Amino acid sequence: MISFESVGVRYAGRARPVLNGVDLTIPEGEFCLVVGATGSGKSTLLGAVNGLVPHFTGGTLSGRVRVHGRDTRTHPPRELADLVGVVGQDPRSSFIADIVEDELAYTMESLALPRDVMRRRIEDMLDLLSLAELRDRPVASLSAGQAQRVAIGAVLTAHPKILVLDEPTSALDPAAAEEVLAVLQRLVHDNGLTVLLAEHRLERVLHYADSVIWVPGHGAPVVYGDPAEVIALAPVYPSVIGLARLAGWDPVPLSVRDARRRSAHLRASLPAHPVRPGEAGDGGAVIARTAKLRVRFGDVEALDGVDLSLRQGQIVAVMGRNGAGKSTLLSCLVGLIKPTTGKVRLGAGAGRDPRAIPPRGLIHEVGMVPQQASDLLYAETVARECSAADRESGAPQGTCATLLADIAGDVEPEMHPRDLSEGQRLAVALAVILITSPRLVLLDEPTRGLDYPAKARLVSTLRRMAEGGQAIVLATHDVELAAEVADRTIVLADGRVVADGPSREVVTHSPVFAPQVAKVLSPLPYLTVADVSRSLAGGR
Amino acid sequence: MNSAVRLSPAAILSLIAVGLVGIAAFGWPLVIATSANSDHAADAPWVFVLMVPLLLAVVGTQITSGGMDAKAVALLGVLAGVAALLRPLTGGVSGVQLMFFLLIPAGRVFGPGFGFILGNVAMFASAVLTGGGGPWLPFQMFAAGWIGLGAGLLPRLTGKPELALLAGYGLLSGVGYGFVMNLWFWPFAASRAGAAAAVSFVPDASLADNLHRWLVFSVTTGLTFDVPRGLATAAALLLVGRPVLASLRRAARRAAFEAPVEFQPAIRGAGPDTSNATNHPIHPGASK
Amino acid sequence: MARARYVHPVAWWIWALCLAWAAMRTTNILLLLTITAVASYVVGARRSRAVWGNSFRLLLLFGAVTVFLSVLLQVVLGTRVGGHSLLVLPRWNLPSWTAGLSVGGDVTAEALLASLTSGLRLAVLIACFGAANSLAHPGRLLKLVPGALYELGVAVVVAMTFIPQLTESIGRVHRALRLRGRTATGWRGLHAMVVPILEEALDSAISLAASMDSRGYGRTAAVPAAFRRTTNAVLLLGLGGALVGSYFVVDPNADHRFGTAALVAGTLVASAAGTLAGRRVHRTKYRRDPWAAAEWLTVGTGALVVAGYLLGHPNPSVALVLQWPTLPVLPFAATLLAGLAGVLTPPPYPRAYRARAPRVAEVAR
DSSP: OEEEEEEEEEOTTOSSOSEEEEEEEEOTTOEEEEEOOTTSSHHHHHHHHTTHHHHTTOEEEEEEEEETTEETTTOOGGGGTTTEEEEOSOGGGGOOSSBHHHHHHHHHHHTTOOHHHHHHHHHHHHHHTTOGGGTTSBGGGOOHHHHHHHHHHHHHTTOOSEEEEESTTTTSOHHHHHHHHHHHHHHHHHHOOEEEEEOSOHHHHGGGOSEEEEOOSTTOOOEEEOHHHHHHHOSOOOHHHHHHHHHTOSSOOOSHHHHHHHTHHHHHHSOSSOOOOOOOTTOSSEEEEEEEEEEEETTEEEEEEEEEEEETTOEEEEEOOTTSSHHHHHHHHTTSSOOSEEEEEETTTTOBOGGGSOHHHHHHHEEEEOSSGGGGOOSSSHHHHHHHHHHHHTOOTTHHHHHHHHHOTTOOTTSOGGGSOHHHHHHHHHHHHHTTOOSEEEEESTTTTOOHHHHHHHHHHHHHHHHTTOEEEEEOSOHHHHHHHOSEEEEEETTEEEEEEEHHHHHHTOTTTOOHHHHHHTTSOOOSHHHHHHHHHHHO | OOOSSOOOHHHHHHHHHHHHHHHHHHHHHHHOOOSSOTTHHHHHHHHHHHHHHHHHHHHHHHHHTTTOOHHHHHHHHHHHHHHHHHHHHTTTTTSOOOHHHHHHHHHHHHOHHHHHHHHHHHHHHHHHHHTOOSTTHHHHHHHHHHHHHHHHHSOOOOHHHHHHHHHHHHHHHHHHHHHHHHHHHHHHHHSSTTSOGGGSOOTTSOHHHHHHHHHHHHHHHHHHHHHHHHHHHHHHHHHHHHHHHHHHHHHHHHHTTTOOEEEEOOOTTOOOOOOOOOOOOOOTTSOO | OOOOOOOOHHHHHHHHHHHHHHHHHOOOHHHHHHHHHHHHHHHHHHOOOOSSSOOHHHHHHHHHHHHHHHHHHHHHHOOOOSSOEEEEEEEEEOOGGGSSOEEEEEEEHHHHHHHHHHHHHHHHHHHHHHHHHHHSOHHHHHHTSOGGGHHHHHHHHHHHHHHHHHHHHHHHHHHHHHHTTOOSOHHHHHHHHHHHHHHHHHHHHHHHHHHHHHTTTTOBOOOOHHHHHHHHHHHHHHHHHHHHHHHHHHOTTSOHHHHHHHHHHHHHHHHHHHHHHGGGBOOOOSOOOOOOHHHHHHHHHHHHHHHHHHHHOOOOOOOOOSSOOOOOHHHHHHHHHHGGGGTSSOOSSOTTOOOOOOOHHHHTO
């Protein structure tokens, strides 16, 4: 169905090719996962399938890409619209109509299909993707999960044979991500669609894949094959694989179910509680507090009576589905939102109202990295961003640059912040916030779009910060990250605190928030591969 | 120079032709005189009001007839959206609006053709947004289009002189836009009974006399709107113009309007590249 | 599930233009106020609930400001004609280059009435166009754009769908400014806000363009070169004719009728040629807004207003005499009947179905 024949891609103005000598053939009806670190060329590979590379991006394509017999040399993307559908990370930035139904019809209108065909296909799509009650809604009012489904529907109405998705679940909470992936799975199995999917959070998607393409980057040869074989070679892998490697299971199980079937011996040989690596206990002094915090927007209760206290040196994960109030809570803590009733207090002794502190003083008490880190950045190069931030905070020049080097050493100072990878941008934003060493640091969805190496760097940075006495709050959907780094987990639902306690107790038995290791080793309260390896080593 | 929209010779001719008609459409009160029909003076504006939108549409088709590709259309739409929102957001009612603050750099970076349609589309979108359309809208679109076009034709300069040039152009266009729209509006506003006779439009006066009256009318009513608008635009351009230009230029580079698309035969036996600089593909909207 | 039913946008525009024409034709304050009232009622009953263009109330406010400004201008700078003096302001003769302007002086009731009327007329005109904008769903209207202007139509749709995203982006960036320890005032604040917003908008544009390309934007039917050359030539000829015509219209010593005819003919020829050139865009339309009884009703009420004013108000230039305005029955009744367009047409959303957009998803994300 898709064949790459000695394909190489080199962008204009760059000396080195992004892809080199890619030779592979993807048969029809395959669910193929594309993995690789950020910047490795995954997007280029996906773009080459429907001709966006090079017709849209410019550049030189050597070799041939054939899609169901059509050569992308002679077929620009619009000629392949009835064959290949492309869905990106942010569905909202691809919407071109204002009502859902019109959005679904757009591709078919471009293909000049007759009206009755369009009507039939739209009805089918509304049923297939459970969008029927959304048909007259303006697209601006959809939630992220609904928007993503509409975006998929919009390209599927053209009845393409191939669907190419570039990180479609990165903006979604676990439940919505599951829905989208289940839909894709159904399309592959029931409708014979070929799906090509690039994803960082492999734990969500690896067990669906029929094959995996690993793009190592820097023009190194691309590896394509059976999931277990390819993942064995790749440096990026989910924790289930890590556990398998640790326990020496062969062949490597790709899903939680397969791993659990193998894990009887491992579970028997582990102590009932993991060996703790000298945890800091319950944290130090209280430095932030909310009391009966209530926030109301119109007739929606975003937060409904939240009481919590945050201590120095603690890393807290706040989890919950989209709309549960996580971002609202963070915004209250940093003083961006005025509580309808209730109190928020910060600082030593938790006595100051963040809204009473002027911004210049506030940055010494609390700092937040928003969901989109690039909102904070406005200079043209990283170096200028750092020096501007130093100037604004009254810190000596070079503070920010040093912090940045500690967090992520490979950021080139002359790059434009928006040309950086997600992980590098997050590092820059975090460095800017940390210049003033605020006591409380908040991060809103930091791991969106981050690959495993970047996540590991973030984890070590957060640990260092906590050791230094800062309190950290992460609002996140990433259960693996929370398991890795958080001492304490708070679960919010509909604005109320549903659970609040040590991570081990809160997430271990939850079907939604438990990390893979916990699911495999349930009922033992192990959250990460590191827990397991420490306990195995300690037990010997 | 990244030109988002190529202007064919036919498009240029159309622009010139319609521009000249525009001068007539705006400037008729200064020269028209009635000898036979005293109510012909009332006809001329309506003829123009009805024809100018059609003429604008014709020019629009000519400029886009080369086939604007998706990148140009998307950039046009998004920039028009930003400019359209800038207008009511920065005080559209009082006239001190900052739409030109975006229009001028965009015309400079993306070329005169793009600047012209951006002015038109932004003004139209702004009218749809605020509901403030009316018979004056095609003329506002026209005037904004010429401002965008002019910005694209300014001489090549870089650095501080460029900012000064753009700021000066911004001042001129802010004030000039107001004066020109006053010219359009003047016969309607000031010729009714009861208004200031000294500044009203008198159909059978001489050119010099009408010009004088028009200037006075503009000065007296425009001082509150047009000069502040010009000054605000110029100030914004001087202070924030450089990052705006930088962002627009970066977008123009990323859009790669004129980047060559080449195909080569397969390079057999090419080995992996082991250098360790990170690659930053310019792939739109995806993981890098 | 009850479906939304929008009255055809062109019907609403015709209706609104009839009201606007009526407004320009009268100087009777009561009639003008009636028109405004009817327009407001119909907008309230039938507005399209699109994300944009629902600023009718603001427009009424703007209209009120216009009236106020018009009166103010009269008070300060107005001609001093005879009449019932209401107020005597100190007079100040401006220098002679202003050709006899003077500030202050006698403020007469007649002059005030005149300025009030002319301001009100302008305000009503603005209100009528604003009503058209609120009633006619702009997205639907843009779908009616002929193929030749397709790209521009798409650009406008992109602009309109982008604006809500933009307002959200502005909010986010404004909050982020605070996170960096500064307030949004002053020019530095503007710099810190403009750049992220603009960059995000431009990135969005490139994303959108890739998505449009992948979804088949720009598929054109091949137009033979000879055809294209001919239509271009005809178009340019038409424009030339329009140009010549416009100067004949304007020139004081020339034949106006010839000028007007040339202008109109040239423009129409050029438009026809331009429309023909648009045959290359090959798309079908999913939605077809029907032209049914509701549309005829709307246009019919508009026509009623025109007829009422033509018959019942034959002498539009009423001398501005200071007296209480009388209410001519026929135009008044016709205007009220225009309000039927807000009653007898189907509402955009049936009562049982209220599309409550869930804001939680965006607010508390």
